[in-house]
Amino acid sequence: MGIRVHNVVKRFGDFVALNGVSVDIPTGSLTALLGPSGGGKSTLLRIIAGLEHPDAGLIEIAGENSTALPPQQRNVGFVFQHYAAFKHMTVRGNVAFGLEIRKRPRKEIEARVNELLDLVHLRQFADRYPAQLSGGQRQRMALARALAVEPQVLLLDEPFGALDAKVRKELRDWLRRLHDEVHVTTVFVTHDQEEAMEVADEIVVINHGSIEQIGTPDQLYDEPVNEFVMNFLGPVTRLNGVAIRPHDIEVLTDPEHGTVPSTVVRSVRLGFEVRVDAIADDGQEVWVQITRGEADRLDLKAGSEVFLRSVTDRVGVLSSISA
Amino acid sequence: MHKYALRFIGVGYLTLLVGVPVALIFWRTFEHGLAPVWESLTDSSVLHAFRVTAIVAFWAVLLNTVFGVGVAILLVRHRFRGRRLLGVLIDLPIAVSPVVVGLALILVYGKFAPLGGWLNDHGIKIIYAYPGMVLATMFVSLPLVVREVAPVLEEIGIEQEQAAWTLGANRVQTFRRVTLPAIRWALTYGVVLTMARSLGEYGAVAVVSGRLIDKTQTATLVVDERFQNFDQSTAYTVSVTLAIVAIMILILINVLRPKEHT
Numbered sequence: 001m002g003i004r005v006h007n008v009v010k011r012f013g014d015f016v017a018l019n020g021v022s023v024d025i026p027t028g029s030l031t032a033l034l035g036p037s038g039g040g041k042s043t044l045l046r047i048i049a050g051l052e053h054p055d056a057g058l059i060e061i062a063g064e065n066s067t068a069l070p071p072q073q074r075n076v077g078f079v080f081q082h083y084a085a086f087k088h089m090t091v092r093g094n095v096a097f098g099l100e101i102r103k104r105p106r107k108e109i110e111a112r113v114n115e116l117l118d119l120v121h122l123r124q125f126a127d128r129y130p131a132q133l134s135g136g137q138r139q140r141m142a143l144a145r146a147l148a149v150e151p152q153v154l155l156l157d158e159p160f161g162a163l164d165a166k167v168r169k170e171l172r173d174w175l176r177r178l179h180d181e182v183h184v185t186t187v188f189v190t191h192d193q194e195e196a197m198e199v200a201d202e203i204v205v206i207n208h209g210s211i212e213q214i215g216t217p218d219q220l221y222d223e224p225v226n227e228f229v230m231n232f233l234g235p236v237t238r239l240n241g242v243a244i245r246p247h248d249i250e251v252l253t254d255p256e257h258g259t260v261p262s263t264v265v266r267s268v269r270l271g272f273e274v275r276v277d278a279i280a281d282d283g284q285e286v287w288v289q290i291t292r293g294e295a296d297r298l299d300l301k302a303g304s305e306v307f308l309r310s311v312t313d314r315v316g317v318l319s320s321i322s323a
Numbered sequence: 324m325h326k327y328a329l330r331f332i333g334v335g336y337l338t339l340l341v342g343v344p345v346a347l348i349f350w351r352t353f354e355h356g357l358a359p360v361w362e363s364l365t366d367s368s369v370l371h372a373f374r375v376t377a378i379v380a381f382w383a384v385l386l387n388t389v390f391g392v393g394v395a396i397l398l399v400r401h402r403f404r405g406r407r408l409l410g411v412l413i414d415l416p417i418a419v420s421p422v423v424v425g426l427a428l429i430l431v432y433g434k435f436a437p438l439g440g441w442l443n444d445h446g447i448k449i450i451y452a453y454p455g456m457v458l459a460t461m462f463v464s465l466p467l468v469v470r471e472v473a474p475v476l477e478e479i480g481i482e483q484e485q486a487a488w489t490l491g492a493n494r495v496q497t498f499r500r501v502t503l504p505a506i507r508w509a510l511t512y513g514v515v516l517t518m519a520r521s522l523g524e525y526g527a528v529a530v531v532s533g534r535l536i537d538k539t540q541t542a543t544l545v546v547d548e549r550f551q552n553f554d555q556s557t558a559y560t561v562s563v564t565l566a567i568v569a570i571m572i573l574i575l576i577n578v579l580r581p582k583e584h585t
Contacts, residue, residue, distance in 0.1 A: 050488075
């Protein structure tokens, strides 16, 4: 097991940041800790790194009980949201830091640093200072610095949170590819469900200091165990009093078995998709996500009579979620 | 018109308060040529006094640098009971008159005080000796390093240090390789200020030194003693020497200052 977290409790004064959290993170996986801010996910990451100490519980890294170990002895790489670059050192100096602390031979350090700078595409910036780099470059430098010491575990705390949308997207793809190359057990914290679903093999949803659900992106999206997870992972609407994804609703122009008669309130084009707002005849508001082609074929306008039906075979799971 | 009036007041105020007195001291010093200046500067008691000042300032600066960085780290990086009280105590020397500081030190370390008496019995003399003078100088220049370094520590935050820890650096390595380079200009500035304050200290040192000529008399004490005894030539010469050192320190500060922003 890469990382084992067992019954971890952490309080800050009266505030319970983690309320008995247990999770096993397999070796070599790429796991996201996902949840709203203040939910405890960053605290959990910092406890794994040894930057915070749990009030109770156990942390194992690569089979070793690390609960009482200082961060220096955990062999983890940590990447901060705001880079934590050593401002007075060059890019090369930053990446070499961990190796110099470990007193590796100078030749070896130089070779390893060059290798890492190539990996993060910063070789030509090796002699610049962090202030002369863009945010994305700084974060890549921080990643190379963390990877330089060949950590057993790579921990990233909202690594793309301070970057603009375009760079964030690039770095996400890049992190995914990097992990496929390097295979180090990686855990990253994010509050962005899209980011978590796109990058991670496995997602741990954390809210109010507790784990709501652990699973693959597909499992969480299609089989959420409760309404919080369902809401957090994607859009939700209601049909017949049952929570459902708006793209899992079929729009028909004639009544059929199991359809709900409804009236269209409006339909809005959002690029490739169309959002249809309607009111079911039981008075419940519902919205449906359909493709542009489908919307054109149905010719929906405000006031159109439509018949809605769930098309998902997962309705049994979803209906178990109470309103 | 209004603008010129303000300028006139500003310049006039500074001229009367600083410019004229300093200029007069320089003029009086060199009024009879360089011979009396040289004579004063080679007076054995004056030379001894400069040495005493240098020794006391050296130790006060050294100890306050180490202590100041330590306290700044404590104040910024740690949360503990009494932290705010410590912050207030650090600033106390700015508010308290140096003479009071001197008297307070005598109350603790004097021969007739419990602690001072005990130390005296074990052969350690504090009052009327170097240790007392260093203590008094340290006390009056206590806040200077702390107040320069603490805001910079606050600004750089703890994440660089935490990053160093996760990369395997222990506390000492982290301080030496990450924290110290980040605070180096603030620290230099604080040290220079401490030096200036230490060289010019009079009140507290006057009380705890006993003003023993050729023993515990510092440069500022020489100025006072000679002035009282109508040896104005020496009083002016020593004053001017202290003023020149102070001006050099001020220039140094201004050379260093812009670098804080890089």
